[in-house]
Structures are given as C-alpha cells and as structure tokens.
Amino acid sequence: MTDQERSPRVIEFTDEVALLAALPVQAQDMHMPVVIVGAGACGLSAALFLSDLGVESLVLERDLVPSGSSALSSGFVPGAGTAAQLAQGLEDTPEAFARDIQAKAKGLAAPHLVAAYTQAIAKALDALSQNHGFHWHVLDHFLYPGHQQYRMHALPSRTGQALMDQLQRACQDKDIPVLTQSRVLELWVVKDSKRVGAVGYKRPSGDMEFVRLEALLLACNGFGGNAHLVAECIPQMQQASYAGHLGNDGSALLWGRALGAQTADLGAFQGHGSWALAQGVLVTWALMMQGGIQVNGSGQRFHNECLGYSEAAIEVLSQPKSKAFNVFDEPLLALARTFPDFCELERMNGVKRFDSVLALAQWIGCPALALEQTLEGLRLSKRGAPLGSGFEDERVFDRRLSLPLYAIEVTGALFHTQGGLEIDETCRVQTLAHQALPNLWAGGGAARGVSGPAVWGYLSGNGLLSALASAYIAARSIKQFLH
Numbered sequence: 001m002t003d004q005e006r007s008p009r010v011i012e013f014t015d016e017v018a019l020l021a022a023l024p025v026q027a028q029d030m031h032m033p034v035v036i037v038g039a040g041a042c043g044l045s046a047a048l049f050l051s052d053l054g055v056e057s058l059v060l061e062r063d064l065v066p067s068g069s070s071a072l073s074s075g076f077v078p079g080a081g082t083a084a085q086l087a088q089g090l091e092d093t094p095e096a097f098a099r100d101i102q103a104k105a106k107g108l109a110a111p112h113l114v115a116a117y118t119q120a121i122a123k124a125l126d127a128l129s130q131n132h133g134f135h136w137h138v139l140d141h142f143l144y145p146g147h148q149q150y151r152m153h154a155l156p157s158r159t160g161q162a163l164m165d166q167l168q169r170a171c172q173d174k175d176i177p178v179l180t181q182s183r184v185l186e187l188w189v190v191k192d193s194k195r196v197g198a199v200g201y202k203r204p205s206g207d208m209e210f211v212r213l214e215a216l217l218l219a220c221n222g223f224g225g226n227a228h229l230v231a232e233c234i235p236q237m238q239q240a241s242y243a244g245h246l247g248n249d250g251s252a253l254l255w256g257r258a259l260g261a262q263t264a265d266l267g268a269f270q271g272h273g274s275w276a277l278a279q280g281v282l283v284t285w286a287l288m289m290q291g292g293i294q295v296n297g298s299g300q301r302f303h304n305e306c307l308g309y310s311e312a313a314i315e316v317l318s319q320p321k322s323k324a325f326n327v328f329d330e331p332l333l334a335l336a337r338t339f340p341d342f343c344e345l346e347r348m349n350g351v352k353r354f355d356s357v358l359a360l361a362q363w364i365g366c367p368a369l370a371l372e373q374t375l376e377g378l379r380l381s382k383r384g385a386p387l388g389s390g391f392e393d394e395r396v397f398d399r400r401l402s403l404p405l406y407a408i409e410v411t412g413a414l415f416h417t418q419g420g421l422e423i424d425e426t427c428r429v430q431t432l433a434h435q436a437l438p439n440l441w442a443g444g445g446a447a448r449g450v451s452g453p454a455v456w457g458y459l460s461g462n463g464l465l466s467a468l469a470s471a472y473i474a475a476r477s478i479k480q481f482l483h
C-alpha cells in the first residue's frame with residue numbers, strides 16, 4: 001500500500017447499490033446506526049449521550065488505549081449553570097459565559113456555536129453526573145484568564161487521564177462498543193448526494209475492515225499532529241513543540257475538504273506559554289494569575305501574563321532561544337502543589353529553588369541588577385504604579401514576591417488546533433454552499449471551535465467545552481435524524 005493510499009481519503013460511488021456491491025461480502029452485514037470516529041472526550045461522551053437516548057453507536061479509535069489530547073489535558077471543563085456550581089453556591093449563567101468567550105475572542109467567535117455550546121454544556125456535565133456517576137467539583141480558589149465566574153469543573157483527581165478513565169468505565173458499563181486499533185482511513189460516499197454509506201478502517205494486521213452506517217460523527221480532533229497542515233494553516237507554530245496527541249493528524253479536515261465541506265477559523269489554535277519542555281509537563285497558569293511572572297533570558301518581563309496562556313505561547317517563542325522562566329514564591333508554590341502535573345514536575349526536578357535574587361539571576365544567566373529591577377518594577381506595578389514597559393499589569397495583589405524564589409524553564413507549545421469543519425448549531429457539517437451534508441456531524445477539535453480566528457481568542461477551557469457540548473448536541477441531533 002502506498003503512502004497516498006494510507007492517508008485519509010474519500011471514495012465515491014455512483015449510488016448506494018454500487019457502494020454496497022463494492023464492499024467485501026463479510027462487511028455487507030456490518031451495520032451500525034451511528035459510527036463515531038475517535039475515542040477522546042468528544043467521541044466517548046457522544047456515545048454515552050446517544051446511549052442515554054437509546055441510540056446504539058460504535059466508536060472506532062486508532063490507538064490501542066483511547067487517550068487522545070483529552071488524556072493529556074488538565075481535564076478542566078468550563079460550564080455555566082451546573083448542579084455542581086449550585087451546590088457550591090456559585091451563581092452563573094450561559095449568557096455570562098458567552099460574554100466571556102466573545103470578550104476573549106474580540107467578538108469574533110462563531111456566534112451560533114457560542115450560544116449553542118454555552119447552553120448545552122451545563123446539561124452535558126449534569127447528564128454525566130446524573131447518569132454516569134461523574135463527581136464534578138468547581139475550582140473556586142482562582143479565576144482562569146478571561147473568566148468572570150468560577151466555572152472550571154474537574155473530577156477529584158484533576159487530570160485529563162482521570163476524565164478519560166471515567167468516560168471509558170462509563171462506556172463499558174453501558175456495553176458501548178469501542179473498537180481500538182481501528183484507524184479510519186476511508187469514507188465511502190455516494191457521489192451526488194455526499195451521503196456517507198460506510199467507513200473503512202485499518203486493523204493491526206494491515207487489513208481494512210468496513211462498517212455501514214446511517215450517521216457518522218467525526219470526533220477525531222484537529223490537525224496538530226500533521227506538520228504539513230500546521231505549516232499551511234498556522235505557520236507561526238510550525239517550529240513549536242506540539243504537546244497534543246500525535247494521532248490527531250487532520251483526518252476530519254482532509255475528509256471534509258474532499259467532500260466539499262466548509263472550513264472555518266483554521267488559523268485558530270490553543271497555544272500554551274508554560275510548557276516545561278525538558279520534562280514535557282504543563283505548568284499551571286494559576287501561578288501567573290496569582291502573582292507569578294515570566295522573565296526572559298535578560299531577566300525582564302516581556303508581556304502581560306494575565307491576558308492568557310494561549311497567546312503567551314507566541315510571546316515566549318519570540319524570546320531568545322524560544323524560552324522563558326516562570327518565577328514565583330513560597331505561597332504560590334503551595335497553590336501549584338494542588339495540581340498533580342506540578343507535583344510530577346517537582347518529582348522530575350523541574351522546579352528550582354533560590355535563596356537570593358543573585359542565585360536566580362545566575363541560573364537564568366542574566367545580570368542580577370536587571371532581575372532585581374524587574375522584581376522592583378513588579379512591586380511598584382502591584383501597588384498600581386505604571387510599569388512604563390509597554391504593557392500594563394492588570395492584576396492587583398496585596399503582597400509581594402518574596403524569598404525564597406522558585407523558577408521553572410518553559411517554552412511555548414502548540415496544544416491543539418481550534419479551526420476545523422464548519423458546523424451548524426446542531427453540529428452538522430456544512431457544505432461550501434452552507435447546506436448540511438446529509439449524514440455527517442463533527443464535534444470537539446474536528447469542528448470549528450469558539451475561539452475566533454487566531455491564538456488570542458482562546459478562552460481557558462474552550463477545548464473541552466467544545467468536546468463535551470458538541471457531543472451532547474450532536475447526540476440529540478442524530479437521534480432526531482434517525483427517527
């Protein structure tokens with residue numbers, strides 16, 4: 001088989017009869033009402049929501065063990081108006097959440113998806129809790145950049161792996177078939193109608209197997225793992241480390257293009273300006289939101305840290321050697337230690353302690369005076385005096401960074417892409433003429449997100465918001481389509 005044949009592709013047939021006739025005999029009886037491509041947070045939760053509605057689905061996953069970017073994530077899902085918020089006495093509304101999303105995206109996030117997702121996410125989180133035993137807790141000790149309310153939901157162990165483990169357990173409990181080591185490569189389509197009649201997936205033996213279907217949901221995330229597509233759509237990140245799941249190779253985008261689907265916001269992505277490259281660990285941005293700073297190799301701050309971690313990736317990458325140093329102190333260390341990723345980083349010796357500014361300056365390799373001035377300037381700015389360095393510090397703190405200081409060397413990384421297939425408010429994939437394709441849905445990172453057209457539009461949590469909200473919406477839309 002050539003490389004060309006191995007990449008995701010669409011195979012067209014003149015009609016349903018020709019499509020059926022071309023299938024291997026043993027595949028002609030293989031039929032599922034719904035097939036879902038990808039067993040990440042979007043795919044598995046969609047299967048659960050379909051099961052809640054009494055609809056059978058088959059999930060096809062390329063990896064041996066489903067993980068996706070969802071398992072790599074912190075597993076924090078923003079939702080407004082949930083039972084968990086109510087239980088913690090936190091008031092919030094979908095409208096307030098939508099305002100925060102649009103404020104971050106400068107009003108350029110797809111309005112139909114912002115409205116649909118902010119309305120659906122509380123129902124999705126509550127359904128996972130009521131029907132499948134998820135215990136959500138809302139992080140209520142600091143606000144993520146751009147959020148005006150405490151709305152970040154996490155499971156008790158606060159990791160994306162825990163989220164994926166629980167989704168998989170829930171699927172097992174409901175006997176939902178999740179066929180792993182099944183990389184979907186082919187969409188078999190009727191030429192004129194663009195109806196997908198079957199998909200072909202490659203098994204470990206190298207053989208292709210096929211399943212016929214009524215409805216297809218693409219939940220195979222974006223194109224962060226496809227260097228060609230990254231270079232084409234987000235050239236500013238082509239040299240950056242990719243911290244997401246390597247298997248997210250742009251299958252959905254490639255199939256969509258071949259089907260004549262509309263795409264949108266392809267230049268949007270979630271970056272992160274706090275990726276400990278040597279250890280491959282995400283350093284929580286809570287450090288920055290609570291008073292930590294980033295300095296470059298000259299010991300100077302170079303951006304306003306509280307604008308957001310996504311755009312911070314570009315700022316860090318534009319510093320000498322594409323690196324920066326997160327600097328914080330003892331009280332912030334205590335906060336960071338409530339995050340499992342951070343504890344892992346400490347175990348890997350990625351967090352350094354310094355008893356003097358001079359020692360920290362020597363480690364960074366910058367003049368001690370420059371670092372001293374940065375810390376003095378920070379103290380002034382925290383009292384509200386202007387920094388005069390081209391950016392303002394909007395944060396207000398009632399204390400200063402004090403010795404001992406701690407530091408972590410970080411770089412900017414690409415986490416996941418935010419552009420993708422254009423979908424309507426029911427997650428149906430749209431054609432170039434803004435019509436819905438007959439039986440194709442997309443969700444999570446496979447679809448256009450709610451972050452506008454560029455990196456600065458990413459509000460914390462937009463990734464898992466899209467994954468779970470689109471799963472909930474698509475399940476309902478597919479149920480209606482089938483009946």
Ligand SMILES: Cc1cc2nc3c(=O)[nH]c(=O)nc-3n(C[C@H](O)[C@H](O)[C@H](O)COP(=O)(O)OP(=O)(O)OC[C@H]3O[C@@H](n4cnc5c(N)ncnc54)[C@H](O)[C@@H]3O)c2cc1C
Nearest residue numbers: 038040041042062068069070073074184444445461463464
């Ligand atoms: C380090 C990191 C931290 C993050 N932290 C957060 C956070 O705290 N909050 C947040 O909201 N977002 C976060 N994100 C983003 C978030 O992880 C993603 O937005 C989200 O996981 C996307 O879910 P998904 O189901 O669409 O994709 P994924 O979880 O990536 O799942 C896609 C699945 O599809 C499979 N697949 C791909 N192609 C095929 C194919 N052709 N055939 C079969 N299977 C296929 C993949 O193997 C994968 O299992 C983070 C991302 C990273 C990398």
